[in-house]
Amino acid sequence: DIQMTQSPSILSASVGDRVTITCRASQSITNWLAWYQQKPGKAPKLLIYKASNLQTGVPSRFSGSGSGTEFTLTIYSLQPDDFATYYCQQSHTSRTFGQGTRVEIK
Amino acid sequence: QVQLQQSGPGLVEPSRTLSLTCAISGDSVSSNRATWSWVRQSPLRGLEWLGRTYYTSKWNNDYAESVKSRIIIIPDTSKNQFSLQLNFVSPEDTAIYYCVRVIDGAFDYWGQGTLVTVSS
Numbered sequence: 183d184i185q186m187t188q189s190p191s192i193l194s195a196s197v198g199d200r201v202t203i204t205c206r207a208s209q210s211i212t213n214w215l216a217w218y219q220q221k222p223g224k225a226p227k228l229l230i231y232k233a234s235n236l237q238t239g240v241p242s243r244f245s246g247s248g249s250g251t252e253f254t255l256t257i258y259s260l261q262p263d264d265f266a267t268y269y270c271q272q273s274h275t276s277r278t279f280g281q282g283t284r285v286e287i288k
Numbered sequence: 289q290v291q292l293q294q295s296g297p298g299l300v301e302p303s304r305t306l307s308l309t310c311a312i313s314g315d316s317v318s319s320n321r322a323t324w325s326w327v328r329q330s331p332l333r334g335l336e337w338l339g340r341t342y343y344t345s346k347w348n349n350d351y352a353e354s355v356k357s358r359i360i361i362i363p364d365t366s367k368n369q370f371s372l373q374l375n376f377v378s379p380e381d382t383a384i385y386y387c388v389r390v391i392d393g394a395f396d397y398w399g400q401g402t403l404v405t406v407s408s
Contacts, residue, residue: 183353216394225386225401226335231394269335273393276352277325277337 184208184272188280194288195260203255203283205270210250214274217246217255220282221266229268230255260285290314292387292399299405300381306374306406310387310399317363317370318343323390326361326372329401330383340390341370377406 185208195201205215213233218226228237230246233253243258257264265287270280296308310324317324323342329335339351341361351359358375374381387399 214393218395225398226395227398228394228396231392231396237394237396271335271395273390276350277393279335279337281334 184211184275184278186270186272186278186280188268188270188283190283191281192284192286194286196288197260197262199260199288201257201260201285203268203270203285205248205253205255205280207251207253207272207274211272211274213249214272215246215248215253216271216273217244218269218271219264219266220269226269257285290389290397292389292397294385294387294399294402296402296404298403299407300377301408302378302406303376306372306377306381306385306404308372308385308387308402308404309369310371311367311369312389313368315389317341317368318365320344321391324361324363324370325388325390325395327386327388327395328381328383329386332380333383336383338372338374379406382406 187206189204215233217230220226229240234246245256267282267284269282291313293311300306323340325340326338339361341349341363360373363370382405384401386401388395389397
């Protein structure tokens with residue numbers, strides 16, 4: 183199985199900050215990488231697909247980049263609604279998720 | 289607008305079969321561009337993809353290695369839905385189960401989630 187490792191596990195930030203979350207794959211997944219946001223008691227919400235494509239309706243302050251084994255999710259100017267847990271997920275071989283990054287209020 | 293509505297029991301006895309159904313509106317289980325998956329989430333295992341069904345001139349299924357010997361995902365074209373059966377469950381199968389539509393490898397529409405507890 184392809185392992186997905188996110189860092190950091192917890193990120194403390196303030197409204198207006200730029201935050202970056204990293205996801206590393208145990209082998210190359212080309213660009214088969216998606217990012218999700220999850221809030222307590224809710225299903226995950228798709229933000230980015232194929233590494234850098236913004237899902238319809240997702241604010242443009244969310245951006246994804248990377249290919250191969252290293253990927254990043256950047257949130258430009260963090261908003262109050264963005265405090266949540268973020269997951270990466272690969273679909274190159276089977277499907278696996280990262281362990282999550284919780285973005286909390288500093 | 290695609291909607292996925294899950295149904296099924298929230299409590300299953302150990303060694304029995306977990307059965308959940310996902311009714312689709314706004315798309316078709318026979319779609320040639322979407323696949324239909326089950327994912328579960330627990331504090332112990334995080335988010336875990338279990339398997340999928342999809343149609344490409346015939347029905348296909350893929351399952352995660354971790355549950356491959358115990359899982360069946362069944363499409364039902366007459367009701368436009370798909371179902372999960374997980375056999376011989378144990379307390380480690382306690383989790384929130386989600387049905388999901390997948391396009392281009394991304395999980396874009398999710399069901400509301402069903403908390404399934406395995407306990408006697």
